[in-house]
Amino acid sequence: MERNPMRRQLASLRKSLFDQGYLDEQFMELEQLQDDANPNFVEEVVTLYYRDSARLILNLDHALERRPLDFSKLDGLMHQFKGSSSSIGAKKVKAESTLFREYCKYGNAEGCMRTFQQLKKEYATLRKKLETYFQLARQIGPMESANRPK
Amino acid sequence: MTVEQIGSEGKDQFPIGMRVLAVDDDPTCLLLLGTLLRRCQYHVTTTSQAKTALKMLRENKNKFDLVISDVHMPDMDGFKLLEHVGLEMDLPVIMLSANGDTKLVMKGITHGACDYLLKPVRIEELQNIWQHVARRKKKDRCNSGSKDKPHPDSGEAAGIGNVDNNGKLNKKRKDQNEDEDDERDENGHDNEDPSAQKKPRVVWSVELHRKFVAAVNQLGIDKAVPKKILELMNVEKLTRENVASHLQKFRLYLKRISCVANQQANMAAALGTADSAYLRMGSLNGLGNFHTLAGSDQLHNAAFRSFPPSGVLGRLNTPAGLGIRGLPSPGTIQLGHVQNSGHPTNDLSKLQSFVPGNHNTNILQGMPMSLELDRLQHNKSVGHIGELPTTDSTTVFPGSGKLVDARITGFSNNPLLGVTSNSLMLEGSSQQATSHTSVSAIGFQNGNALSDFTSIAPASYQLQDSKAGSQGQASPINCNAGQIIRSAPQEWNAPRKDAPYQSHASINSSIPINSAMIQLGQCLDRNNSIFHRTTDLDSVGPLNFVDPLSIKHGEGDNSIMEPSVIEKEGYLMFQPRPHGSHVPDNIGSLEDLASAMMKQEGGCNGYSLRTSI
Numbered sequence: 001m002e003r004n005p006m007r008r009q010l011a012s013l014r015k016s017l018f019d020q021g022y023l024d025e026q027f028m029e030l031e032q033l034q035d036d037a038n039p040n041f042v043e044e045v046v047t048l049y050y051r052d053s054a055r056l057i058l059n060l061d062h063a064l065e066r067r068p069l070d071f072s073k074l075d076g077l078m079h080q081f082k083g084s085s086s087s088i089g090a091k092k093v094k095a096e097s098t099l100f101r102e103y104c105k106y107g108n109a110e111g112c113m114r115t116f117q118q119l120k121k122e123y124a125t126l127r128k129k130l131e132t133y134f135q136l137a138r139q140i141g142p143m144e145s146a147n148r149p150k
Numbered sequence: 151m152t153v154e155q156i157g158s159e160g161k162d163q164f165p166i167g168m169r170v171l172a173v174d175d176d177p178t179c180l181l182l183l184g185t186l187l188r189r190c191q192y193h194v195t196t197t198s199q200a201k202t203a204l205k206m207l208r209e210n211k212n213k214f215d216l217v218i219s220d221v222h223m224p225d226m227d228g229f230k231l232l233e234h235v236g237l238e239m240d241l242p243v244i245m246l247s248a249n250g251d252t253k254l255v256m257k258g259i260t261h262g263a264c265d266y267l268l269k270p271v272r273i274e275e276l277q278n279i280w281q282h283v284a285r286r287k288k289k290d291r292c293n294s295g296s297k298d299k300p301h302p303d304s305g306e307a308a309g310i311g312n313v314d315n316n317g318k319l320n321k322k323r324k325d326q327n328e329d330e331d332d333e334r335d336e337n338g339h340d341n342e343d344p345s346a347q348k349k350p351r352v353v354w355s356v357e358l359h360r361k362f363v364a365a366v367n368q369l370g371i372d373k374a375v376p377k378k379i380l381e382l383m384n385v386e387k388l389t390r391e392n393v394a395s396h397l398q399k400f401r402l403y404l405k406r407i408s409c410v411a412n413q414q415a416n417m418a419a420a421l422g423t424a425d426s427a428y429l430r431m432g433s434l435n436g437l438g439n440f441h442t443l444a445g446s447d448q449l450h451n452a453a454f455r456s457f458p459p460s461g462v463l464g465r466l467n468t469p470a471g472l473g474i475r476g477l478p479s480p481g482t483i484q485l486g487h488v489q490n491s492g493h494p495t496n497d498l499s500k501l502q503s504f505v506p507g508n509h510n511t512n513i514l515q516g517m518p519m520s521l522e523l524d525r526l527q528h529n530k531s532v533g534h535i536g537e538l539p540t541t542d543s544t545t546v547f548p549g550s551g552k553l554v555d556a557r558i559t560g561f562s563n564n565p566l567l568g569v570t571s572n573s574l575m576l577e578g579s580s581q582q583a584t585s586h587t588s589v590s591a592i593g594f595q596n597g598n599a600l601s602d603f604t605s606i607a608p609a610s611y612q613l614q615d616s617k618a619g620s621q622g623q624a625s626p627i628n629c630n631a632g633q634i635i636r637s638a639p640q641e642w643n644a645p646r647k648d649a650p651y652q653s654h655a656s657i658n659s660s661i662p663i664n665s666a667m668i669q670l671g672q673c674l675d676r677n678n679s680i681f682h683r684t685t686d687l688d689s690v691g692p693l694n695f696v697d698p699l700s701i702k703h704g705e706g707d708n709s710i711m712e713p714s715v716i717e718k719e720g721y722l723m724f725q726p727r728p729h730g731s732h733v734p735d736n737i738g739s740l741e742d743l744a745s746a747m748m749k750q751e752g753g754c755n756g757y758s759l760r761t762s763i
Contacts, residue, residue, distance in 0.1 A: 029272060030182070032273070033189055041185065076222070084178045
């Protein structure tokens with residue numbers, strides 16, 4: 001009983017993440033992989049993502065400080081980042097990554113830097129939202145969160 | 151959690167339990183991939199390092215059914231890993247990347263990936279990847295069903311020398327590699343390293359090889375089919391499969407030799423007569439033989455013949471392998487060089503002197519000369535040849551068995567020796583084969599040499615296999631084989647490629663060429679497609695070598711032996727290994743030689759060596 005409002009809240013939160021374009025279908029794929037055997041799978045993956053991608057973000061930051069910019073290197077780093085982000089369904093982050101790579105391709109330093117700033121914002125925003133989501137989900141219980149999406 | 155366990159009996163419930171190795175440096179992706187795969191009920195092993203993946207795969211080739219790998223990885227490029235896996239383990243590999251560029255996908259295809267998936271991967275896509283494994287299994291089944299066939303076919307059909315064979319062989323080379331490997335495991339050839347043994351291995355001892363070569367000679371390289379060879383050999387517990395596999399290798403060897411021989415053509419031409427002399431040398435007991443050699447076109451040993459123009463021999467001798475370095479150079483061996491065959495004797499004598507004089511090894515010594523020849527550029531090698539006869543027939547080539555021993559050891563230090571032994575092999579009609587390693591057989595020996603040759607060749611093959619690019623090595627060995635073969639059939643004159651076999655006949659038996667030879671072939675192939683032909687050891691027949699020799703006159707221009715050829719090949723065995731890897735006594739030596747070569751080459755690791763000896 002008490003869970004219902006929480007569940008509703010969770011559902012609503014989840015829906016908004018999709019609606020607002022923070023998450024895409026890939027996130028649903030993750031959810032599907034969550035089961036009794038893997039009750040916290042989604043959270044695990046997301047946690048891992050944030051931990052690992054922090055390193056990439058840092059590298060990108062450093063690379064963007066160099067002058068002149070090494071676009072090829074930047075592109076490579078971003079490629080990795082993009083791959084990771086797409087794995088969890090981070091839609092906006094992924095979009096920024098793509099844009100960033102385009103700028104790299106054309107050697108547009110300013111475009112790269114601008115885009116990267118935007119990317120970091122999206123990255124941070126998503127993280128907060130997902131943290132909230134998972135917190136709520138944990139409160140409700142693994143079974144439920146597993147059943148909920150779909 | 152239990153999904154993984156299903157893997158253990160995987161096969162029965164395939165695709166359930168299919169063993170997948172997932173490689174991705176990105177931990178997020180790797181976790182996702184692993185989970186997805188497990189959801190598909192595969193047995194999954196994950197690693198973020200390509201190097202670790204390779205290590206795991208190498209540890210046990212049968213541990214996995216499929217590999218999925220990311221393209222962009224920090225420690226190793228995904229395509230590189232793909233290549234390695236394809237070459238070494240021949241497992242299906244699926245590439246994974248966030249980048250779906252056509253170019254990249256194409257690259258994946260060209261590198262042999264059986265599929266290219268885009269990240270993020272979806273479970274639906276992974277649910278079907280088992281098809282790649284199933285497809286390959288089916289293909290393997292078909293191949294193994296006729297595993298024996300291709301070998302004999304290639305050998306027989308081609309008649310060894312045929313260019314077609316080359317093509318076929320070439321094409322089959324990889325298959326053969328695989329097949330050989332398989333065969334080795336399955337047929338129990340001793341080439342393989344015992345760890346993967348499944349059946350009792352057949353050790354192609356010198357004696358056995360000798361019988362083999364004898365049988366092949368008897369039947370004629372073209373008609374030598376495993377079944378008949380088996381019958382002629384009359385060895386208990388030897389299966390047709392064993393013979394077939396060995397035959398294949400032998401053919402490769404011959405091919406190689408003939409290739410060399412052909413190349414040597416120029417040299418041969420020059421040597422031409424000299425060659426004869428050389429060959430004769432093998433049989434000649436002492437220098438006296440030289441004369442014969444010089445004069446008679448037909449090497450009676452034919453061993454020489456097979457000794458393809460200096461090139462081949464040279465290689466063998468090449469001090470590098472033989473250690474003969476010291477060989478009297480240019481003057482001595484001139485045999486090949488001689489252009490005017492009239493001098494063969496002279497050269498021979500030189501050669502003779504060259505030979506260190508190990509009697510037993512003399513022959514070898516003589517042989518090395520041939521190898522040296524190459525090196526010396528004809529001169530030298532010739533010299534060696536001459537040497538051979540010195541000690542006595544046995545030493546020279548006839549040594550057939552003896553030489554072999556001597557030779558191989560000789561190889562290491564004594565290039566000549568080593569060579570000789572090989573040559574010895576040649577000479578004897580292959581009886582000698584003992585010295586497999588005696589690449590030297592190159593042709594020195596008349597018939598025996600061939601045997602040796604073969605033996606030598608095998609060694610080389612072995613080496614070759616290592617894929618190390620022992621090409622050089624391979625070549626020399628091949629030469630030997632070719633030479634050996636040559637001695638027998640005296641056909642030199644027809645420098646046909648197919649001819650190579652002739653000497654081959656003598657080779658029979660002795661050369662456990664097995665892996666060695668094949669390797670040679672393989673190596674050679676690398677360098678040179680000609681060698682490729684050698685697979686037909688049987689068919690290779692000395693002619694090839696001979697031919698070049700016979701051709702002599704005309705082309706002779708530079709080195710008799712055509713060092714270039716040899717060099718190309720990579721110096722049959724000797725080169726690579728300057729000292730020969732101390733071949734332990736004939737059989738051993740071949741192996742050692744092979745191994746030595748291989749090591750040099752970098753890597754054969756006993757792959758080949760083991761084989762024949």
